[in-house]
Amino acid sequence: MGYAQLVIGPAGSGKSTYCSSLSQHCETIGRSINIVNLDPAAENFNYPVAMDIRELISLEDVMDELGLGPNGGLIYCMDLNYHMHLEENLDEWLTEELDNYLDDDYLVFDCPGQIELFSHVPVLKNFVEHLKRKNFNVCVVYLLDSQFITDVTKFISGCMASLSAMVQLELPHVNILSKMDLVRNKRDIENYLNPEPQTLLAELNQRMAPQFGKLNKSLIDLVDQYSMVSFFPLDLRKESSIQYSLSQIDMSIQYGEDADVKVKDFDQEDDD
Numbered sequence: 474m475g476y477a478q479l480v481i482g483p484a485g486s487g488k489s490t491y492c493s494s495l496s497q498h499c500e501t502i503g504r505s506i507n508i509v510n511l512d513p514a515a516e517n518f519n520y521p522v523a524m525d526i527r528e529l530i531s532l533e534d535v536m537d538e539l540g541l542g543p544n545g546g547l548i549y550c551m552d553l554n555y556h557m558h559l560e561e562n563l564d565e566w567l568t569e570e571l572d573n574y575l576d577d578d579y580l581v582f583d584c585p586g587q588i589e590l591f592s593h594v595p596v597l598k599n600f601v602e603h604l605k606r607k608n609f610n611v612c613v614v615y616l617l618d619s620q621f622i623t624d625v626t627k628f629i630s631g632c633m634a635s636l637s638a639m640v641q642l643e644l645p646h647v648n649i650l651s652k653m654d655l656v657r658n659k660r661d662i663e664n665y666l667n668p669e670p671q672t673l674l675a676e677l678n679q680r681m682a683p684q685f686g687k688l689n690k691s692l693i694d695l696v697d698q699y700s701m702v703s704f705f706p707l708d709l710r711k712e713s714s715i716q717y718s719l720s721q722i723d724m725s726i727q728y729g730e731d732a733d734v735k736v737k738d739f740d741q742e743d744d745d
């Protein structure tokens with residue numbers, strides 16, 4: 474059994490930075506972890522790259538040859554079904570690369586930020602099926618920028634994007650609020666880490682015209698029913714914060730038996 478995190482989230486939400494901090498953290502604690510670049514548009518990394526999709530396909534070539542823009546080009550690059558005509562397709566490339574990893578190996582996939590990849594295009598879904606066939610326990614790590622969460626409407630839109638990924642990928646799912654170091658007023662954010670549905674609804678109603686009342690109620694019910702209004706704050710300056718997120722993720726993919734101990738290590742007090 475292998476283990477994998479699929480790191481997704483809106484463009485610029487901090488996925489690659491998270492991967493590099495995680496890589497450093499694991500090096501510090503002497504844990505083996507392999508970061509995979511799945512972003513054909515990526516230019517440079519601050520982490521050692523174990524596998525790199527750019528070996529297979531480059532966004533620049535696709536844009537040049539097919540006359541696509543950056544977003545269309547990226548979706549093209551990522552789609553397994555489009556690769557039939559390539560000498561080597563993504564499926565084969567993955568199979569070959571994954572064969573280098575043994576039981577118990579832990580992979581972290583740094584995905585591109587195009588929201589289409591996890592909202593309606595089946596690319597990541599196919600990719601996940603492939604990992605499952607290869608006997609990987611996979612979970613989604615959805616990163617949302619803390620700066621999104623300064624008001625309730627942005628929060629709901631971030632939740633909806635996360636929900637698309639949950640519905641489409643059907644995997645264990647960990648929501649993380651990234652860039653906590655940028656949060657000035659901690660109290661604002663704390664209200665959103667584990668909010669009461671009723672409070673959210675009241676805020677939403679206050680922000681919007683009265684005719685949206687029913688829609689707001691349905692939205693909040695939906696978010697509540699998927700019990701997804703729960704984000705872990707991640708502050709990359711703090712080892713304890715990285716450790717805590719990692720322990721939550723590990724639990725969701727049943728990695729390691731000492732997960733309980735790791736949770737206890739986290740001292741919430743040092744956040745203040």
Ligand SMILES: Nc1nc2c(ncn2[C@@H]2O[C@H](COP(=O)(O)OP(=O)(O)OP(=O)(O)O)[C@@H](O)[C@H]2O)c(=O)[nH]1
Pocket residue numbers: 482483484485486487488489490491512584585586587651652653654655708709
């Ligand atoms: N202050 C702060 N800045 C961050 C943090 N994480 C990422 N950033 C900054 O946010 C920007 C985007 O970070 P990336 O890690 O490239 O984000 P990404 O999600 O990989 O972006 P795409 O791959 O383009 O979707 C960069 O300027 C980072 O330096 C963080 O924890 N704190």
Ligand SMILES: [Mg+2]
Pocket residue numbers: 488489490512515583584585
């Ligand atoms: Mg990135």
